[in-house]
Structures are given as C-alpha cells and as structure tokens.
Amino acid sequence: MKKFIPVNEPLITNSDVLSVSKVMKSGWISSEGPNVKLFEKKFAKYIGHKNAVAVSSGTAALEVAIKSLNLKKGDEVIAPNFTIISSTLAVIKEGLKIKFIDCDLYDWNMNLDKTIKSITKKTKAIIATHIYNFPFRIDILKKICEKKNIILIEDTAEVLGQKIFNKKCGSFGDISTFSFYANKQITTGEGGMITTNNAKLAEKMKSLRNLAFGKKDRFNHDEIGWNYRMSNIQATLGLSQLKRINQIIKIRHSNGKRFYLNLSKNKNIYIPGPKNSYSKNIYWVIGLLIMNKSLKIDSKKIAKKLNEYGIGTRPFFWPMHKQKVLKSLRLSKSKNFKNSEYLCKYGFYLPSSLTLKNKEIDYICGVVNKILR
Template sequence: MNFIPVNVPLLNGNELKYLTECIETGWISSEGPFISRFEDEFSKYIGMAYGIAVSNGSAALDVAIKALGITKGDEVIMPSFTIISPAQSLVTVDAIPVLVDNDPLTWNMDVQAIEKKITSKTKAILIVHIYGLPVDLNPILDLAKKYNLKIIEDAAEMHGQTYNGQKCGSFGDISIFSFYPNKHITTGEGGMILTNNTDLSERCKKLRNLCFEPDGPRFVHHEIGWNYRMTNLQAALGVAQLEQIDAFLIRKREIGKFYHENLAFLESKGFQLPTVKTAYADNIYWVFGMLAPSPLEKEKIVDALSKNKIATRPFFWCMHEQPVFEKMGLFSGESYPVGEKMARNGFYLPSGLGITNEELFRVVAVIKNVFK
C-alpha cells in the first residue's frame, strides 16, 4: 500500500528543459533571464503592471509591508484565522494586527466586521484569501476608499482564481503570492509581489536586495533590507508551471467535484464541505477542506486515514490563540468563535495536482468505511 501525501506537485511540462538550460548556461543564482521572464509573465497573467520575485511568500509580505511604510503603532486589520505569516510580518515592524472573525460559509474574513475595527491608527486592510474562495472584495474596497486605507492582498493560495471575473491579486495596492509546492504553481520555495505603482515596485526591488543603492557605491548601505531574492532556477520552474496553469485549474476543480460527489453523505452527519460557489466566484479548491461537527469526529477520520497511509493536514490556528502572541501580550481576552471552530474542527484531504484518480477513490473508501 503506497503512502498518499497531502500534496504532490505536478512537474510534467517544461520544468526539466528550463532547469537544464539554467545549468548549461551557468545562470543558477539570483541573476538570470528566467527571473525577469517569470516576473513579466506572472504579473501580466494576474493583470498587474509590476512583478517582484522573492524567496517565499512570507518574504513577500515582509517586503510589501515595509514598502508601504507601515511601522510602529500602525494598525492593520486582518483575519484571525489564517497562517501566521501576515501577523508575523506586522509585529516584526512593531505594527499592530487588528483581528476580525471569519465567515462561516466561505471561511474568509468577515467583511461586515471590518468597519467597526477602523480607528485613526488604521493604515491598511490585509486581505487573506483562504483555501479556495476569495474574500468578498467590493465592500472592503469601498471601506478603503472611504477611510483612505491601503489594501494588502494576500493571494498566496489563489493562483488563477477570480473575483467577479477579475484575477485575485490584482485588487491590492500591493499583492503577494506564494509558490510553495502545495500551491497551484510552484517554484519549490518562492514568492511574488505585484503592484501597479512604479515607486512601490522600485522600493520592493531595493528591499529584497539588501537595500543596495542603485546609483551609489555598491557596498554602501543607508538602510536595512533583506536578501530575499529568487534564484534563476526557481524562476525557471515558475515559467514552466505558469504555462500549464489553465490545465491545473481544471484538474483542481475536478478533484473538488469528485470529493463533493463522493463525500456528500457526510453533510447529513454534521460535516461541512467547502462552499462550491458564491455570487462572485467558483471554488478553486486550493485544498479540499472539511469541518467536522466536533474534534472527536475529526480525529475519527484523520486516524482512519493515517492508519491507511493517507496524510491529512489540520486547518490553521487562530492568531489570538497563538502562544507566541499571547507571550507578547497581544489579543488578550479576544474571541473569534467562527475561527476557533474552524481551527479545532477543520482538516483537509490529499488534493495536490499529482494525486491519481485511484488514490482519490482510496481516500473516499477509507472515509466511507469509518461510517459503515
């Protein structure tokens, strides 16, 4: 019985050809033709003017936040339920994450809860699209205009997803993507910052490259940046992956449809499957997540799958319950019931692009056996 990982990337296009080209030409570091090609092609695909390739999605957030001038004491509104990266990038510049709960149907931030969190210290709203459906953007864009706030759009999980027909990642003053192996397209590790603002673009390029001065002596620095550069090898993978993204999106939705059709019986047992569509988007199924009616019911399925060599992943843990932030005195006494339930009861099934139909049937068979 073979092991089924929670994710297997699909590398069956021009990846080997382009990587071989890097090796044969010697362009393997953070200089080389694939970097600018990937930046140009990805930004054009999303519909933004500038792309700045970086080493990972968390690095993209670091650079984006600093490029916007967010600093000590500034407040940024974001969801409590998400990966730690957005909050981490904020606290490392001494900014203050201000949390809102999540919507129980889409699993994204509750847009109706944002306005009452806006104060004179609020500088931005950090949107994080979660798991497969985008945040309902129009109400947030209206708030940003009303209160003169910046939009940071974390579209790390949303390659190819749209909101009312427009690509996610094209709505922010600055937007970020991740290319970790579990994303729709991967560079192994890697990330991208997108913006339509020329000055922001140049600022991001400087920050990712140790703040070398473009017109000054090479090793004289006037401020602190990072070495967050992407390599030509990574960018070569990204170019090859982007060539296949339309097929990848079709396959992801096939996987989602298969699970929906074969696991619909779980809804009568109190489980919540992903919302298939909203008025503004069809689910892209970055992962196929489920909410169990209780942690015990969750563990019944997770344990059964594990015993049959099938991996799962728990959902994210809320920011207001992260021990590291509790030690810092953040979010004391705050509660976000929807996010807390998702964190405790949620998990997702193997749904990477490399999963076979045979493996999908095996996952379903094990789950059905739990409820015989």
Template sequence: MSFIPVNEPLLNGNEKKYLAECIDTGWISSEGPFIQRFEKEFAESVGRKYAIAVSNGTAALDAAVEALGLAPGDEVILPTFTIISCISQIVRAGLVPVLVDSDPVTWNMDVTQVEAKISPRTKAIMAVHIYGLPIDMAPLLDIARRYGLKVIEDAAEMHGQTYHGRPCGSFGDISIFSFYPNKHITTGEGGMIVTNDDHLASECRSLRNLCFQPHKRFVHERLGWNLRMTNLQAALGVAQLERLPEFVQRKRQMGALYQSGLAGVSGLQLPLASTSYAENIYWVFGVILDASVPFDAEEAMRRLGKMGIGTRPFFWSMHEQPVFQKMGLFCGERHPVSENMSRRGFYVPSGLGLTQEQQETVIDAVRTIMDS
C-alpha cells in the same frame, strides 16, 4: 497499501528543459534571464504593471508590509484564521494587528465585521483569500476607499482564481503569491509581489536585495533582506505558469469528485462550491466536522493516517497562538468561528499529482471514519 500524500506537485511539462538551460548556460543565481521572464509573464497573467520575484511567500508578505512605510503603533486589520506569515512582519515592525473572525460558510474573513474594527490608527487591511474561494472584495475595497486605507492582498493560494472575472492578486495596493510545492504553481520555494504602484515596486525591489544602492552598492541607507529568487526557481515557475489554466481545470475536477463522493456524509461540512462572485478552485479540499461528531480534527487525521491517507490541519487562529499570548497580544479575545475551524477542520490529499483512483480511496476512508 501505499500511502497517499497530502500533496504531490505535477512537474511533467517544460520544467526539465528549462532547468537544463539554466545549467547549460551557467545562469543559476538571481541574475539569470528566467527571473525577468517569470516576472513579466506573471504580471501579465494577473493584470499587473509590476511583479517582483522573491524567495518565498512569507518574504513577499514581509516586503509588502515594509514597503508601505507604516509607523510603529499603526493598526492593520486582518483575519485571525490565517497562516502566521501574514502577521509576523506586522508584529516585528511594531504595528498593531487587529483581528477579524471568519465567515462560517466561505471560511474567509467576515467582511461585515471589518468596519467596526477601524480606529484613527488604522492604516491598512490585509485581505487573505482562504483555501479556494476569494474574499468578497467589493465591500472590502469600498471600506478601504472611504477610510483611506491601504489594502495588502494575500493571494498565496489563488493562482488562476478570479473575483467577478478579474484575477485575484489584482485588487490590493500591493498583492502577493506563494510558490510553495502545494500551490497551483510551484518553484519549490518562492513568492511574487505584484503591484501597479511605481514607488511600491521600487521599494520591494530594494528590500529584496539588501537595499543596495545603484551607485554606492555597499553603502546602506536602510536595512533590507536577501529575498532573491534564483534563476533555477524562476525556470520552474515559467514552466508551471504555462499550464496554469490546465491546473485550475484539474483542481476543479478534483473538487467536483470530492464533492460528489462525500455528499450526504452526516456530520461533515464540505467547502462551498461557488458564490455569486467566484467558483471554488480547491487549492485544498477542506472539511469541517460538525459539533455532533464525537471526535475532533486531530483524531480524524490520526484515523485517516492509520489508513494510509495524508492530511493537514486547518490554520490555528492567530489570537490563540502561544507566541503572541506570551507577548501579551489578543488577551481575552474570542473569535468562535475561527476557533471551531481550527479545532474541527482539516484537509485531505489535494495535490495536482493525485489520481482519480487515489481520490476514490480517500473518499472511502473518510466515509469509513465518519460511519464508525
């Protein structure tokens, strides 16, 4: 029995050709021509004026938060159910994270809870699209407009997804993407910041490049980071972006096969296939075990692992992270939907390289552990 990994990227387009071009020309650093090409083509793909390529999705979030120029003590509202990258720079910058629980059906931040979290110190909302379906952006943007709040849109998992036909990543004052190997588009590691704001774009370009100054390169007025993407990574990105519509279609076909194969399995909540504003693109195919199931996600993953099936747990909620509890953050907070998702949710092999035969093996394995 061969092991089925949780993710395997698809790199059988122009990736080798473009990488060879980098090597043949000697352009392998962050100064190469594929950087500008990738930024231009990616910006066009999401309907944005500017795109700034960076070293990874976390770097994109760090720079996006820093570029807003918020002051220590300012509050940023975000979901508790997300990856720690979303909150790291908020905490490091002395800002105050204010957490919101999840919607139990879409698994995204419960937008109906956001307005009650706003205080005079609130300055921004971070909208994080989760696993394949976007947040319901219209009411969130309305709240932001009425209270004068900035919107940071984390579209790391949303390559090719739309909200009411408009590309995800086009809604925030500043938005970000990740190109980690499990994303629809990968550069190995990498990320992108997109915006229509001239000032924010300029700030992010400076922050990613150690805040070098044009005329006094080694005289620094502020601290930045080295967040640069290499030309090699951008070459991969250009090749991957060429196939994005194909990849989205493939993911939706994979999602449909999982949906039909696991339909009717007792005790298993499947991802929502669609809403009134979007059709799921199944970045990953997640499932949640009902309370009636006598084991949790950790045990389910252990059993599937013994059968040669790779899995990953769902995110662990931010208010339950030991690192933040040690800092005295989120004391006594409860977010029951997110807590349940963290304990009883996991996802099965979902990479673009997954074959139909492998999917059918996964389906059989999940059915077996749920029947045991």
C-alpha cells in the same frame, strides 16, 4: 490502497525539467539571471498589475510588502485571525499594531462585516487573505479602502488563478502577495511574488529584497533589507509552470468537484461546494469541517485514523490569538474568536495533489464516510 497518499505531491513535468536543465547548463543560476525579470513581467501581465517583484517565499512577500509602506510605529493593520502566521509576523516585526478579525464558519475567510466595523482612524492597512477554497469579498472591501485611504494588501498565496466576477484574485490589492511553495497552484520549490500598479513601491520592494544596496556606493546600504531574492533556476521553473496555469486550475476544480459529490451527502461533515454567486471554488485544498460533535472525533483523531488507511491529512490553521509564540505579546484584547477556534479543532484537509487519480479520490472519500458515518 497499496501506497500512501500524501497531502500533496508537486506536479513536475518533462518540460519543467528540460527548462531547468537548460538554464543550469547556461550558467545563469543566481538572481542575476534573465528569467527572473521575464517571470516578473509575465506574472504581472497574468494578474493584471503593472509591476511584479519576485522573492524567496510568500512570507518574504508579506514582509517586504509591509516594510515598503513606511508605516509609523504603532500604526494599525487589520488582518485575519484564521490564517498562516506569516501576515502577523510581517506586521509585528515592523512594530505595528495588529487587529485580528474572526473568520466565517462556512467560507473560512475573515468576516467582511466585522472587518469593516473594525476600521478606525488609526487603520492604515488591511491584509485580506483568501483562505483555502472561496475568495474573500475583496471587491467590496476595496471600495471602502479607497474611500478611507487605507492600503489594501491582498494575500493571494492560496488561490492563484481564482476570479471574483471574472476578475482575477490578486488584481484587487494595492499590493498583492503570492506563494510558489510546493503545494501551490504553480511551484518554484520555494518562492513568492509581489504585484502592484505603484511603480515607486515596486522599486522600493526590489531594493528591500536585495539587501538595500546603496544607489551611489553599492556596499554602503541605504536601509535594513533582506536577501529575499529568487534565483534564475526558480524563475525558470515558474515560467514553465505558468504556461499551464489554466490547465492546473481545471484539474483542481475537477478533483474538488469529485470530492464534493462523494462527501456532500454526509451530514456529519461540511465540504464547500463547487461554486457560489460570485466565484468558482479553487479547491486549493480539500477542506472538511466535522459538524457533529457527538461523534467525539476532532481533526487530530481523524488524522490518526486516516493515516492507518494510508491517507495523509493536515489540520486547519491554528488561530493567531491562541499562538503560544504570540501570547506573551498580548496582541489582541478580544477573546471572541469562536469560529477560528471551531475550525482549528474540527477542520482538516485531504490530499489534493494534481496527480491524484479518480480511484484514489473515491478511496479517500469512502474511508472518510466510513469513519464519519
């Protein structure tokens, strides 16, 4: 290929540019602008929750969500071991105890059986994250959480638009969080959202994202909050992109299916298929797992080789129990996270931009098959 193919390029259309340009000319650029509330309203309706709270990032969404629960120091929260570090940081910043669960080898979500078995009387909340391709079976976990009075936080950052048995991901959680980073289904550059059916929680979260200004005297703050607001400019871009979310999902699935057809016959790698018994693959990223250790190639080595062919890659997540920044905290007594460790060493993902052309997909697959033949 004549040009380098990055892991992701955001798709910004003329209508996006015109919408943002119009709102900038109006002068409504801060979080006080009307499009923030409008974005919240339309996003909540799309997900199927009654309330939505716009914030500055997916990480901010998790931090605000956890703090809004008013859990006591030492309360236990179950979370995936294989994920981005944001969920762990949100828990430990509140002085809570976190219990990590290993992932499955082939769908990459935290293991459902291990999650259920790890629940104790001390468990107050579970963060269930949908990872990369297929959703976590949160529909099953939800029923258990309801029986045991455990708060279910659904981290839907990577799978906006995906469904489990025709019910949207993000609609299962007592609280659900989303990200609008540049590589997500819809983007606001940076940004995130929290949704819930609990009106009191929503009001609490709106206060926390906005420095917890005093209700009686504005600058006499009620508690420790953050400036995690979303600007009117970002919300305007989000509104514009949300209009074509169904088209975006179709493009992702179509591109992912083409990757699958090109790569699935290679026995040295594993790539998730287009669908399973309960869901379609969202193909947020085109994730691959090297299955043949005798090739003596891991994700770092193949990244270097693919870069020589003008193809960008990213390694899979680094598991929480091996994070150098967390090791001194001794968060986990267990050392049995073999799937997380395997995915970390042998997992990587390929370019998945909405702007990818078929010839670029075929080229990428041809090079991967050549290296991993």
